[in-house]
Amino acid sequence: xxxxxxxxxxxxxLAVANSQNEGYRQDPGWRAPTEAxxxxxxxxxxxxxxxxxxxxxxRNCVECHGENGTGLANxxxxxLRLDVVQKQxxxxxxxxxxxxxxxxxxxxxxxxxxxxxxxxxxxxRNLNSADIPSKxxxx
Ligand code: HEC
Numbered sequence: 496x497x498x499x500x501x502x503x504x505x506x507x508x509l510a511v512a513n514s515q516n517e518g519y520r521q522d523p524g525w526r527a528p529t530e531a532x533x534x535x536x537x538x539x540x541x542x543x544x545x546x547x548x549x550x551x552x553x554r555n556c557v558e559c560h561g562e563n564g565t566g567l568a569n570x571x572x573x574x575l576r577l578d579v580v581q582k583q584x585x586x587x588x589x590x591x592x593x594x595x596x597x598x599x600x601x602x603x604x605x606x607x608x609x610x611x612x613x614x615x616x617x618x619x620r621n622l623n624s625a626d627i628p629s630k631x632x633x634x
């Protein structure tokens with residue numbers, strides 16, 4: 496009985512520890528070519544397209560980046576609300592989603608139609624205006 500209690504306790508601790516990847520360090524070698532980084536988001540004037548982006552995010556990204564995009568420590572996935580991520584251009588985020596960084600666990604999503612990838616970029620921008628956990632905001 497006591498062992499069960501301890502096991503449940505540990506599971507709760509682990510779940511909390513994994514719910515946000517505070518320690519995410521960006522791979523300095525994963526850089527979009529200048530031309531790709533300069534591409535503007537064709538949906539920039541279509542904020543309504545972010546809703547579709549939210550659906551795509553749930554379907555394709557939540558398993559690694561978590562419901563609110565803060566990343567999961569056990570997947571080493573990026574906390575997408577951090578400044579190091581958000582300060583990058585739309586083109587850079589699009590390029591990263593398209594090509595992935597498979598050595599470090601981020602798959603390529605070139606199979607999604609281009610406009611869906613831009614919708615995802617639009618949605619990523621919205622993560623920051625939503626309720627940001629205070630720790631992620633501080634960085
Ligand atoms: C199988 C797990 C997995 C899935 C699924 C996944 N990612 Fe990632 N993602 C990662 C990991 C791990 C990294 C960090 C890679 C690294 O360390 O360079 C990452 C990094 C990123 C980055 C770059 C962060 C930075 O530092 O610039 C973006 C943007 C991103 N993911 C968006 C997405 C989107 C959008 C989706 C869904 C379409 C998605 N990811 C699905 C694991 C995943």
